[in-house]
Amino acid sequence: MYVPFEQLPPYSRIWVYQINRPLAPEEEAEMNQRLQDFVTEWSSHGRDLQASFSIKEHHFLFLATNEQVASASGCSIDKSVAFLRQLEQEFNVQLFDRTKLAFREQDQVRTVPMSEVKALVTAGALSPDSLYFDTLVPTVGELQNQWPKPAKDTWLARYFQSQ
Known part of the structure; x- marks a missing residue:
């Protein structure tokens, strides 16, 4: 279940992905749409996650969940990683480079x-x-x-x- 990022409670868990290059405005708009579609359907063991996303500074992608509603499980985290790997391919970016x-x-x-x-x-x-x-x-x-x-x-x- 999608919730606007600004409406997530402060204790919500967050995952930060650094994009290896700034996104162009049209890329960011398309990525925002893809992220919205993903978090709307994102679930954990059949329970909808109260989730959101944001892209900031054209360089950072955030996924977040309100864990008091439902906790992200290993399977749901794996789904998010697979989805982000797809985004890497589609947008020719790197999201997992921690170097x-x-x-x-x-x-x-x-x-x-x-x-x-x-x-x-x-x-x-x-x-x-x-x-x-x-x-x-x-x-x-x-x-x-x-x-x-x-x-x-x-x-x-x-x-x-x-x-």
């Missing part, structure tokens, strides 16, 4: 290979206050209140401890 990290740079999203983070910190190109799009955010509420957040407040803090 690139995204930061806000002025009004743009900048992706950085994880292997370069230490060097960028050393060079001063990334600071503790650099805004990081943490794909590990667990709930809609944390997404709304703390995203992006300073790198020093995420798992990236370890890169700034020796400075």
Whole structure:
């Protein structure tokens, strides 16, 4: 059962997928339609999930469920992954590459290979206050209140401890 993203309770579980390139407006519109169709039919063990989606910054896809209505099971999560793999094929994007990290740079999203983070910190190109799009955010509420957040407040803090 589809619910507008803004109407999901803050404790709703969220999955964040970083898109490897910005979506063009027409691609985003088509992907939004495909996502709406998917979440409308998404279920877990025969129970409809109260689910939603959002695409933000042309770079991030969010799927979310209100787990107080029905919890996503392994099978329903597998369905979502299969659906997202289809989107990857159709739109020629990558959604599951965790080797690139995204930061806000002025009004743009900048992706950085994880292997370069230490060097960028050393060079001063990334600071503790650099805004990081943490794909590990667990709930809609944390997404709304703390995203992006300073790198020093995420798992990236370890890169700034020796400075």
